[in-house]
Amino acid sequence: MAYQYANQVDWHDGEHFMHNALQVPYFDNPTSPFLTPYAARFLPNAPLLALGTVDDAGRPWTTILGGEAGFVRPLAQSNIGIRTLVVPEFDPVIKTLFGGDDGNGSVPLDTKNRLVAGLAVDLATRSRIKLAGKMIAGALDRAGDEMTDSSKATEAQMVIRVEQSLGNCPKYLNKKQIIPTLPEPALVSDSLPLPPEAIDLLARADLFFISTVHGTLSMGNNHRGGPPGFVRVAENNDLATTLVYPEYSGNRFYQSLGNLRIDPKAGIVIPDLESGDVLYVTGTTEILIGKEAAALLPRSNLAVTVRILEGRFIRRGLTFRALPGEPSPYNPPVRFLATERAAPDAQSANKRVIYAKLIKKELLTSSIGRFRFSVSDAEAAGRWQPGQYVALAFEDELGAGYIHMRDDDPSSLNDDLVRTFTVSSSMHGNLPDDEFEITIRNVGKVTSFLFRQNIKAGLEIPLRGIAGTFTIHQPKGEVVPFVAGGIGITPLLAHLPQLVLGRIRLFWAIRAKDIGLAIDTFERFPRLGKSTIVYIPGGADDELETVPRLREHGAQTVPRRMLPTDIQGLDGLSNTWYVCAGTEMRQAVVSWLSGKEVVYEDFNY
16 A cells, blocks of 8 residues: 655644643644554554544534454555444434434435544553544445344444544553443433433543544544543533543643634543443533642643533443453542542642741651651641641652653652641640641652751742641540551641540551651650550561560550451440551451441542
8 A cells, every 4th residue: 555645734723822831842743644554554453443523513522433453444545444333323423424324224425524533542552543534435234133123233334534643652541351242222311410320430430532623624532541530520410510630641742632722612432341331422621721720620730621511321332341451550549629629729829839848857767757847938828737737749859840651650740749748746736836747658759858858958848738637536534546557646646635645545556667656656645655555467576676665655565467356346435436547457447347437537638
């Protein structure tokens, strides 16, 4: 097959705007104005094709086609052919392209040269190719005797003239193995608000496909992926249905966002690859940059809202299913809406940057230290309460600038380097009002940076805010139980000066090498030891040599892991238990305390 090469595709005004707004240095548009040889070789191996078009009302829609490799093939120079099962009754793209034909017999396409855009995807290899052009021919044919009435499947054949193609990186594509399946579609809803099943689908979804338009000249189609639940539902009621998703660090082409800057309309398909359910929506978008993005979706510098104007949810409407594989190593944690979780941002209404200056460092063990900071403007920062955390921003110190791919440390590309640390000092202690302490373990890039600091260097870190609601209540006469795992003692430390220590029962699981933290705690709060059982599951001889010092403070020591029977069926304790531990231990303890009210610290900020 011969290929004729043409001039390159230029950036349009919307793309230029996004590049300027996000300070992207100029580079040539890598899009090819034809079907590249690489794309032609890739298409027959792709089991899926997301396809978008624009309906007669000017609204973009997206669908997802396929099920097995080979259904898309190059036919001639920059022409490709598609042959696959579709469901015309419910698929908005197929209905638009074929004028609502029901597929009873082979029929010619009524209107040719309609704008289309596609994304050929192989999730097994985390590969994708963008395509854009026009549909120049097509036909529907009822798929034959092997189809059941319930499948409502029709074979579609299409010919598309490719006018643009571009290979994309594998970031945020979660591996899956695609398996062809006959659809058994049933319309659940074609009205708003979205039904509960659609909301459940969004909570599970780890990918969607979006179609955008650039006037009447061209379209774009691309993928957005992340951890399950990365798409958030901001509202879903009789007045409005709005979705929000973050734009993660990518190739900085901003082609989809550039289109949305010119024309905010978008068509999105969200498939459930395990059940075969599918949600089609079309609506209008708004691009949020910087503080606007962070105010709605904390930890985001770039986000998009989608106000849905029309949607339809189809049960078992897909012609394929997927076996789950490895998630993308580039996926960041789910970012929750500010309305879903308290967002630490004390400076949202204050244009002055508030700094926390490191003024003291104490190493309690080889990997645990206590760090004291002074605040440059305590009044603007606000006074912290026991159990709250501070959010410190380390971007200026540790940010490496833009990097597209980094396989050795993929999570770093969406790391805003904002860290939250529970305040371990008391507001009624010996510190001035403009100082606070955090007690932390050296476990990563930011904490390692702090551990390496020389106090004389005068490190100053922007204080992004103070938040959190982990408050320990001690009703009169009740003994309050607290379960801590290692460094999980920190929120209790901030509360201790205002609690009656004789009415605390502390169950503390700790590693032998961290006994120094326990000794320091009992030295600072001498009466706490008599209320504490320390569980130490083994350790080196030199580490265990310090265990007698715990007993000197009145603490009981148990040389093993904590067991369910250690905290179950105990008399004389409050029905409300407090837990602060890592995820695995916390989940276990909560399950052991069935029937109790459990208040726990959630570290998934």
